[in-house]
Amino acid sequence: MSERVGIFCDTEFPREAAAELAAGLRAHRVLRPAVALRGNLAASQSDPAILEAEIAFGQPDPASLLAAPRLRFAQLTSAGYTRYDEPRFRGAARSKGLALCSSSTVYAEPCAEHLLALILATARRLPDCCEDQHQRGWHAAERRRQAFLLRGQTVVLLGYGAIARRLTELLAPFEVQILALDRAPRGDETVTMLSEEELDAALARADHLVDVLPENATTAGFLDARRLAKLQPSATVYNIGRGTTLDHPALCAALRSGAIAGAYLDVTDPEPLPPGHPLWDAPGCHITPHMAGGRNTEHVALVRHFLANLARYERGEPLRDRVV
Amino acid sequence: MSERVGIFCDTEFPREAAAELAAGLRAHRVLRPAVALRGNLAASQSDPAILEAEIAFGQPDPASLLAAPRLRFAQLTSAGYTRYDEPRFRGAARSKGLALCSSSTVYAEPCAEHLLALILATARRLPDCCEDQHQRGWHAAERRRQAFLLRGQTVVLLGYGAIARRLTELLAPFEVQILALDRAPRGDETVTMLSEEELDAALARADHLVDVLPENATTAGFLDARRLAKLQPSATVYNIGRGTTLDHPALCAALRSGAIAGAYLDVTDPEPLPPGHPLWDAPGCHITPHMAGGRNTEHVALVRHFLANLARYERGEPLRDRVV
Numbered sequence: 001m002s003e004r005v006g007i008f009c010d011t012e013f014p015r016e017a018a019a020e021l022a023a024g025l026r027a028h029r030v031l032r033p034a035v036a037l038r039g040n041l042a043a044s045q046s047d048p049a050i051l052e053a054e055i056a057f058g059q060p061d062p063a064s065l066l067a068a069p070r071l072r073f074a075q076l077t078s079a080g081y082t083r084y085d086e087p088r089f090r091g092a093a094r095s096k097g098l099a100l101c102s103s104s105t106v107y108a109e110p111c112a113e114h115l116l117a118l119i120l121a122t123a124r125r126l127p128d129c130c131e132d133q134h135q136r137g138w139h140a141a142e143r144r145r146q147a148f149l150l151r152g153q154t155v156v157l158l159g160y161g162a163i164a165r166r167l168t169e170l171l172a173p174f175e176v177q178i179l180a181l182d183r184a185p186r187g188d189e190t191v192t193m194l195s196e197e198e199l200d201a202a203l204a205r206a207d208h209l210v211d212v213l214p215e216n217a218t219t220a221g222f223l224d225a226r227r228l229a230k231l232q233p234s235a236t237v238y239n240i241g242r243g244t245t246l247d248h249p250a251l252c253a254a255l256r257s258g259a260i261a262g263a264y265l266d267v268t269d270p271e272p273l274p275p276g277h278p279l280w281d282a283p284g285c286h287i288t289p290h291m292a293g294g295r296n297t298e299h300v301a302l303v304r305h306f307l308a309n310l311a312r313y314e315r316g317e318p319l320r321d322r323v324v
Numbered sequence: 325m326s327e328r329v330g331i332f333c334d335t336e337f338p339r340e341a342a343a344e345l346a347a348g349l350r351a352h353r354v355l356r357p358a359v360a361l362r363g364n365l366a367a368s369q370s371d372p373a374i375l376e377a378e379i380a381f382g383q384p385d386p387a388s389l390l391a392a393p394r395l396r397f398a399q400l401t402s403a404g405y406t407r408y409d410e411p412r413f414r415g416a417a418r419s420k421g422l423a424l425c426s427s428s429t430v431y432a433e434p435c436a437e438h439l440l441a442l443i444l445a446t447a448r449r450l451p452d453c454c455e456d457q458h459q460r461g462w463h464a465a466e467r468r469r470q471a472f473l474l475r476g477q478t479v480v481l482l483g484y485g486a487i488a489r490r491l492t493e494l495l496a497p498f499e500v501q502i503l504a505l506d507r508a509p510r511g512d513e514t515v516t517m518l519s520e521e522e523l524d525a526a527l528a529r530a531d532h533l534v535d536v537l538p539e540n541a542t543t544a545g546f547l548d549a550r551r552l553a554k555l556q557p558s559a560t561v562y563n564i565g566r567g568t569t570l571d572h573p574a575l576c577a578a579l580r581s582g583a584i585a586g587a588y589l590d591v592t593d594p595e596p597l598p599p600g601h602p603l604w605d606a607p608g609c610h611i612t613p614h615m616a617g618g619r620n621t622e623h624v625a626l627v628r629h630f631l632a633n634l635a636r637y638e639r640g641e642p643l644r645d646r647v648v
Contacts, residue, residue, distance in 0.1 A: 109473055113498075117448040120441035129612045130454040136604055137613075138596030144618025149433055173493045174437075272462030280460055288453045289461075294468025 004029045006070070007310075008053035010060055011077050017299035024307040055313070057306050062089050065098060073099050073313050075306050079107040079163070079293060080242070081323050082215040093324050100324035101309055104162040106301045107293035111212075111240055112166035114292035118264040119208050122236045123150045127286055150174050154205050157181070158223065159212035159241060160189060162321070167210070179206075183218065203230035208238065215242035225250035228260065236262040236284075240292040243269030248279060255282040266292040328353045330394070331634075332377035334384055335401050341623035348631040379637070381630050389424070390416050397423050397637050399630050403431040403487070403617060404566065405647050406539040417648050424648035425633055428486040430625045431617035435536075435564055436490035438616035442588040443532050446560045447474045451610055474498050480526050481505070482547065483536035483565060484513060486645070491534070503530075507542065527554035532562065539566035549574035552584065560586040560608075564616040567593030572603060579606040590616040 008031040013021060022030075031049040050056060050064050056074040062084050065074050076084075081102050084090075093100060121127060125143050132139055151174050157164045160182035168178055168191055178191040179202045185193050194202050203209065209231060213219040223237070223246040231237070237260060239246050248269060254260045262284030268277075271290055279285050295301070309319050332355040337345060346354075355373040374380060374388050380398040386408050389398050400408075405426050408414075417424060445451060449467050456463055475498050481488045484506035492502055492515055502515040503526045509517050518526050527533065533555060537543040547561070547570040555561070561584060563570050572593060578584045586608030592601075595614055603609050619625070633643050 109475055110471065113444060113474055114448050114471075117441070117444035117450060120437060120444060121450055124438050124441040124612070125615070126441060126445055126450065126612070127454060129615075130451060130610070132613065133604065133611050136597075136599040138611075140596070140613040140615055140618075143613055143615040144622065145620060147434065147438075147615060147618045148620045150437055151433055169497045173496060272464070273460075275460040280457065286454070287457050287462075288448070288450070289456065289464040289467055291449070291453075291464055291467040291471060294464075294471045296469060296472045298468065 005055060005314075006031050006053045008033075008047075008050045008056040008060065008068075009058050010047070010050075010056075011058035013299045013303065017303045020300060021303045021307070024303070024310070055310065065100070066092050066096070071096075071098055073101070073309075073319065075101045075103065075309055075321075077103055077302050079104040079111070080214055082242070084324055085214065085216045090324050098324070099319055099322055101319050101321045102323050103302055103305055104321045104323075106298070106305045108162035108166040110295045110298075111163040111292045112170055114266065114288070115163070115167050115210060115212075115238060115240060116170045118238055118266075118286075118288075119155070119210075119236075120150060121286075122208070122262060122264070123148055150176065152176065153207040154179065155208045155210060156194075156199075156202050156206040157191075157210050157212060158245075159214065160185065160191070160193070161212065161214075163212050163240070164210070200227070200230050203227060204232065206231060206235050208236055211237070211239040211241045211245055213241040213245040215244050219245045221245070221247050223247060223251075225253070228254045231260050233258060233261060235260050236264070238264045238266075240266040243267040243271060248277075252278050252282050252285075255284055258283075260284075262286070264288070266290055329379060330355050330377045332357075332371075332374045332380040332384065332392075333382050334371070334374075334380075335382035337623045337627065341627045344624060345627045345631070348627070348634070379634065386413050389422060390420070395420075395422055397425070397633075397643065399425040399427065399633055399645075401427055401626050403428040403435070404538055406566070408648055409538065409540045414648050422648075423643055423646055425643050425645045426647050427626055427629055428645045428647075430622070430629045432486035432490045434619045434622075435487040435616045436494055438590065438612070439487070439491050439534060439536075439562060439564060440494045442562055442590075442610075442612075443479070443534075443560075444474060445610075446532070446586060446588070447472055474500065476500065477531040478503065478529050479532045479534060480518075480523075480530040481515075481534045481536060482569075483538065484509065484515070484517070485536065485538075487536050487564070488534070524551070524554050527551060528556065530555060530559050532560055535561070535563040535565045535569055537565040537569040539568050543569045545569070545571050547571060547575075549577070552578045555584050557582060557585060559584050560588070562588045562590075564590040567591040567595060572601075576602050576606050576609075579608055582607075584608075586610070588612070590614055 005028045007025055007028050010033045031053050033047045034049050050060055050068045053068055054070050054072050058077055079102055084100055125146050154177045157180040160180040179194050180191050181194045181199055211223055225247055228250050251263055264286045266288045267290055312319055330353045331349055334357045355377050357371045358373050374384055374392045377392055378394050378396050382401055403426050408424055449470050478501045481504040484504040503518050504515050505518045505523055535547055552574050575587055588610045590612045591614055636643055
C-alpha cells in the first residue's frame, strides 16, 4: 500500500512503546484525538479525528467506530471487548465492512502464566507459607501433608479462548484432565469440550475451576450459588475473566462454610475491591489486583501486535484476534 | 523367588501406607528393629534385626548396612543420601555386592512442581500481592509493571538429577533457555550442560538460579559470595537442595544490597530456621519449610516405589534410583 493511511490512536504509551509505534507508523498519517488525551479508558465519543481514519488503535468507543465513515480495521488495546460484544454493533460493523480485533494474543501469555502460578500456589500451599513467615513459623509436617500434586488432577475451564488455549499448553506436562465450556467452540480444541448440560457433572469432579469468561449478557452471574454448590470441598475457584461473572456473596458463603477450599480472584466487582468487602478476609480467598494480563513489556507488546496486524491488513491477509 | 526374603524396615508409616506395605510384603519375612522405633531419622546402629536381612527399607545408617552380612539391596525413604555419599561407603558396598537406592523418583514430581510454583510466584509477584491483601491494597498499575513473562527467560540449574529433569519437562512449554551443571552428566541431557569453568558466565545470564545440589564434600558452600556476585540484580535464587550448599550470610548481604532481586529457600542451615535468623526478613527472601518434596500421598508413594523396586530385584532387573 503506497498511499498514506489515516490511523487514529487515542492511547498514550510510555516512552519506549511510543517510539516503536511512531517508527512503525512513519509512512502513515497518525490522527490523534482532538480533545485532550484522557488515558487508556477514555472514549473520544465525538472526536473529529476518527472520522478521517481508515484504521483505529486504542479504546475508541463503539459509537465512534460506527460513525467513522472510512474505518475498516480497529484494534483494541485490551483482551476484553464487552462494549462491542452485542448484536447491534456486530450487525452495523458487518454492514460497513469494519473488522474489530482485540489484543488477546498479547494477554494470553501473562494470563496463562498467572493462572498456572495461582494453581501451583494452591497445590504447594504458598499463601500458608507466606503467613507462616510472618510468624517465623516452620510447619514442615503440616505443610507437607497439605500439599498435593497437580499431576493427574482435573481442571475445568469456563471459557476457551486464547488464554485457556495457552493454559492448556502450559498444563500439558502435568497430564491433568481438562474439561472446557465455550459458547462457540471452533472444533479444533484438544481438550474435552462440555455442553452447558454437561457442566454440572464436570463441576462435581473439578479440582480447579477456572473462570476466564468475558463479560456479556450471557455471562453475568454465570458462576452462581447453584453452580458453586456442585463443587467438591477440596476444589479451588480462580477468576481472571470478569468480576461480574462470579456471584461474590455466594462465593463468600461457600468459602466461609467450607463448601469449597479456596478462591483466587484477579478480577472483582467492583474494582478495586472496597477495603470493607468481606472477600478480603474470607477463608482461603486470595486477591491479585487485576494484574493477570500485566507484564513489564506490556505496552511494547501491544504496539508490536498492532503493527503486525497492520502489516497483515496492508497485505490483505486475515487479521489476528479478530472478534467482530 | 519362592523362598521368604528377610526385609528390614525401620520406618513407621501412617495407616494407609502401612497397610499397603504389609500387603505387599505378605510373602516375605518383615524384620522390625529390636529397639523401639525412633522415627524416620533414627538409626539403629547395632540393631540385630538388620543382620538377618537381605533387603532394607527406611533410613538404616551406613554402618548397619555394611555390617549386615546378607544385605544385597537397601532403599532409602529419602531423595537425599548424604551419609552414604562418600568413597569408603561406596567401596565397601561394591565389595559386598550391596545396591543402595534412594526414593528420588517419589520426590521428583512434588519438588519440580514446587520449584515451578516458586518461579511463577516470582514472575507474577504473588508474595507482594499477599502483602497487599493484608493492607487491603489494590496496586494494579505497580504490580502489572513489575510482573514479567517466564517465557523466553534463562534458568540455570545447579544439579541435574531427577528433580531437575522433571522441572525441565514442566518448563518445556515456556521455551526458556536451560543451562545445567552436574558432577556426572549421563550424556542424554536435553539441556545445555555446563562445565564448572562455564558456570560463571552462565550465572551472569541467569534470570532464575535453581540450587538442587545434594549435600556432600564437594557441594558445601558451593553457592558462595563469589558466585552470587556474578548474578544480575534482576535474578532470583531458589534452593531446594540442601541448606549447606548456599552461603547464608552472603545471600543475606546480596538481598540487602539489591545485588539480587530475591530468594526462595525451602532448605536452610540449620532447620528449622531459628526465629531470630536474618533471612526471615531479608528483602525479597521467601521461606517454605523443607516441604518441596511433600504431598498428601507421600507415604503411600514411598511404599509403592519400594514395592516396585522389590519386584525388579526379584526379577533380576535394574533398580530405579540406584545411587550406590
